[in-house]
Amino acid sequence: MAEDTVKKLQKWVMVIDSTKCVQCHACTLACQNQNSLEPKEFFNRLEERESGTFPAYRRKIIPVQCQHCDEPPCVTVCPVGASYKRKDGVVMVNFETCIGCKYCILACPYSVRVVNEAEGYVHKCTFCIEFVEQGQKPACQTTCPMGVRTFGDLNDPNDPVHAILAAKRTVRLLAEMKTLPSIYYVMG
Amino acid sequence: MTRIFWDYTVAFYLFSAGVSAGALIVAIVADLIGKGRYAHIVRMGAWVAPVPVTLGTLALVFDLERPYYFWRLMISLEPTSVMSIGAWILLFFTFASVIFVYPYLPERYDILKIRQKTSQISSTKAFRIISLILAMSTALYTGVLLNLLVARPLWNTPLLPLIFLFSAIIDGIAAILIMLYVIRHKSLGQDEFMSSRKFLERFDLLFLVPFIVSVAGMMAWLYLSGGHGAKALSIITGGSFAITFWLGVVIIGMLVPLAYDLRMMSGRHGQEETEGNKRLIALSVASSVLIGGFLLRYVLLYAGQLTGPIIN
Numbered sequence: 001m002a003e004d005t006v007k008k009l010q011k012w013v014m015v016i017d018s019t020k021c022v023q024c025h026a027c028t029l030a031c032q033n034q035n036s037l038e039p040k041e042f043f044n045r046l047e048e049r050e051s052g053t054f055p056a057y058r059r060k061i062i063p064v065q066c067q068h069c070d071e072p073p074c075v076t077v078c079p080v081g082a083s084y085k086r087k088d089g090v091v092m093v094n095f096e097t098c099i100g101c102k103y104c105i106l107a108c109p110y111s112v113r114v115v116n117e118a119e120g121y122v123h124k125c126t127f128c129i130e131f132v133e134q135g136q137k138p139a140c141q142t143t144c145p146m147g148v149r150t151f152g153d154l155n156d157p158n159d160p161v162h163a164i165l166a167a168k169r170t171v172r173l174l175a176e177m178k179t180l181p182s183i184y185y186v187m188g
Numbered sequence: 189m190t191r192i193f194w195d196y197t198v199a200f201y202l203f204s205a206g207v208s209a210g211a212l213i214v215a216i217v218a219d220l221i222g223k224g225r226y227a228h229i230v231r232m233g234a235w236v237a238p239v240p241v242t243l244g245t246l247a248l249v250f251d252l253e254r255p256y257y258f259w260r261l262m263i264s265l266e267p268t269s270v271m272s273i274g275a276w277i278l279l280f281f282t283f284a285s286v287i288f289v290y291p292y293l294p295e296r297y298d299i300l301k302i303r304q305k306t307s308q309i310s311s312t313k314a315f316r317i318i319s320l321i322l323a324m325s326t327a328l329y330t331g332v333l334l335n336l337l338v339a340r341p342l343w344n345t346p347l348l349p350l351i352f353l354f355s356a357i358i359d360g361i362a363a364i365l366i367m368l369y370v371i372r373h374k375s376l377g378q379d380e381f382m383s384s385r386k387f388l389e390r391f392d393l394l395f396l397v398p399f400i401v402s403v404a405g406m407m408a409w410l411y412l413s414g415g416h417g418a419k420a421l422s423i424i425t426g427g428s429f430a431i432t433f434w435l436g437v438v439i440i441g442m443l444v445p446l447a448y449d450l451r452m453m454s455g456r457h458g459q460e461e462t463e464g465n466k467r468l469i470a471l472s473v474a475s476s477v478l479i480g481g482f483l484l485r486y487v488l489l490y491a492g493q494l495t496g497p498i499i500n
Contacts, residue, residue, distance in 0.1 A: 047499055062499060073339060079272035080260045099260050100253020102193040103271050109339035109497050115193075120253035174497050177338050 010088040011154040012068070012127055012182065014138075015164045019188035020146045021046070021061040030143035031065075034128060041114045043125040044140055060187065063148065065140070066091060066112045066125035067173060067181030074104035074113065082121075089182050090129055095121045109177045127151070192493050197247040199486040202330045203359070204244030205278065206352060206481060209327035210360020211236035212285055216320045218387060228376055228384050232367040233360070234292050237285035240363075241326075245278065270336055274329040281326045284319040327356035334492060342420035342492040347406040354399035355481050358445070361392045362477035369471055385470075386452075393449040400442050403484075420495035429487045437487060441480015448473040 023046055031043050044065035051058050068091050075083045075091060082097035083104050093104075098121040105113045105122060113124045128138035132151075136142075141149040152161035164170075170184035215233025218226040249258045262279065266272040291307035309315050331349030338344055365388050372381065410421040424433045448469070461469075 049500060064499060073337070076268045077271065077337070079266055079269040079275060080264050081266055097260065098254070099257040101251075101271065102253065103269075105193050106493065107337050107339055110499065111496065115253055117253075122253075173499050177497065 009155055012089050012132065013152060013154045013161055013184065014127070014141075014182065015150045015152075015161050015170065015184045015186065016063055017148050017150075017164070017168075017186040018060060018062050019186060020148045021063060022146055023048070023061050024145065026143045026145065027063060027140035027149070030139040031125070034139040035123075035126075037114075038117070041116070043112065043114065043123075062173070062185070063140075064110055064112065064173070065183070066127075067110055067179065067183045068125075068127060070180035070182065071178060073107040073109070073177075073179060077103045077107040079103065090127050090132075091124075092126060092129070093121065093123055095119070095123065098122055109174050109179065192490060194251065194489060194493065196486060197251045199482065199489045201244040201248040201251075202352070202485040202489065203482040204240035204247075205330050206327055206356035206485075207359045207363050207478070208237045208239070208241035208244075208285060209281065209323040210356040210358065211363050212281075212288065212319060212323040212360070213327070213357055214360045214364055214388075214391065215288070216316050216323070217391075219316065222387070226384055226387055228368065228380060229364060229387065231292055232364045232371075234285075234289040236360070236363045236367060237323075238282065238289055241278070241282055241285065245282070270329060270333045274326075274333055277322060277325045277329055281319075281322040284315075284322050287315070288319060324353065327353045330356075334488070339496055340420075340492045341416035341497065342410070342424075342488065342495055345406050345409050345417070347402045347409065348488075351399065351402050351406060351484075354395050354402060355484060357395045358392055358399060358477055359481040361388050361395075362445075362474040362481075364388060365474045366471060369467055369474075389449055389452045392445065393453065396442070396446055396449060400446065403437075403442070416495070416497050420491060423495060424487060424491050427491075429491050432483055433487050436483035437480055440476045441484060444476045445473055445480075 025046060028042050028044055028046070031037070032039070032041070035043060037043070044063060047062040047064050049060050049062065068089055070089065072083070072085055072091050075085050078084075079101060080097050080099055082094045082099070083091065084094065085091050095116075100115065100120040100122065102115065102122065105111075105115070113122050115121075116123050128136075128140075131138060137151050138149075141151050150161055150164055152159040154161065164186070165184060168186045170186055172181045172184060211233045215230045215237065218229040218233065222229075249255050252258055261272065261275040264272065265276065287306050288310050291303060291310055293303070295303070328349045331352030334340065334343035335345070335348040365385070368381070368384060368388075376384075407421060407425070410417040423429055
């Protein structure tokens with residue numbers, strides 16, 4: 001299955017419309033459930049930002065998870081080649097190879113990597129690649145009641161992500177870090 | 189969200205690798221310049237070099253989440269990873285420091301019967317140059333390891349590797365000075381001892397001043413760059429690390445040794461003091477250099493992890 005995915009040269013991306021988020025944390029729980037995480041470990045989180053004073057006060061929620069960067073600093077720094085990037089854009093960790101040095105955690109500007117304390121390796125969001133390879137969507141998207149997330153293939157011109165990217169102004173988090181994330185944000 | 193992932197054991201490693209690298213640099217340079225005049229410095233440097241780095245590496249291995257897989261670093265070479273390159277530099281540096289000290293071991297400990305061989309190798313100029321390069325690489329890489337992480341604004345400043353190199357050299361000098369005072373070799377006459385000490389003090393000043401200037405330069409750079417860098421700097425200068433930084437790093441690690449060196453250079457030192465007092469002062473100053481060297485790495489390591497870019 002993995003081979004097929006690579007051959008078709010997909011480029012998996014996600015568009016997150018943060019203006020729709022109601023901060024219900026269902027995505028965080030669905031992710032923990034899907035990846036069998038300990039309660040204190042999570043692959044995605046909601047960052048809250050406030051700005052301005054009344055009446056110009058604004059509050060926004062930013063769902064943050066692995067950005068699956070095209071220039072992933074975590075892959076560059078890994079001393080044993082355990083962190084790697086698939087041809088379809090998904091950044092993965094080989095749990096067998098990882099020695100748990102945590103250098104990748106320090107290298108990641110988004111703080112989305114987690115130590116698995118029981119096994120000692122570092123893990124993180126995989127875009128639910130086991131679902132994606134079966135043609136399904138990641139758990140954080142399917143569980144979201146507000147339709148914040150849209151996951152799709154940037155190399156497929158008919159994919160719904162293109163419509164959103166064309167219609168709305170999107171940004172990528174910490175663009176100044178030049179990591180070229182695969183997650184696009186509608187910030188409103 | 190942010191937490192400490194590399195704790196004081198890593199700070200200890202960064203420090204101990206620096207002491208070892210510095211000691212070997214001083215020993216080799218003293219040998220190249222002195223042509224035998226500073227044989228005691230070379231001997232003490234050789235004695236110091238292998239010990240801290242070995243302890244530090246051990247600490248580093250146990251900082252891994254999977255210490256029993258540390259050998260995987262030695263079956264791979266990732267050219268983009270400073271840690272991977274550093275692991276190899278560290279391995280060769282440790283080998284070099286062991287070869288360097290081997291001929292100084294007492295005859296009865298020469299179980300492997302390679303004394304003759306190591307003595308031949310370690311006395312060649314090529315070996316000394318390679319060892320010098322390895323020692324400098326070890327000191328520099330511990331800085332580059334942190335320096336290249338764009339995600340950590342405090343570390344991502346151009347002067348960090350140089351700061352670590354200068355600090356390593358003055359730490360090495362301090363360790364050798366302590367050895368000279370504590371284990372005064374029987375064959376070491378008063379004149380030789382004085383000339384060795386003088387050499388170390390001059391050499392110390394030669395690197396202490398650039399060290400202080402480069403730390404000040406790094407702080408100025410962070411302050412002027414604004415944004416994430418300035419914010420990271422502020423937790424050192426005025427936040428939770430302020431006392432450790434100003435008292436430990438600046439006063440104990442920089443100003444005390446600077447005052448000592450300047451006083452010794454001025455030549456006005458020593459008329460009124462007894463031999464025991466001089467010894468006590470020298471040992472205290474050398475210890476304060478080492479304390480400052482450790483605290484510098486500790487503060488930078490912790491503050492760097494606690495500060496990062498803010499997603500907005």
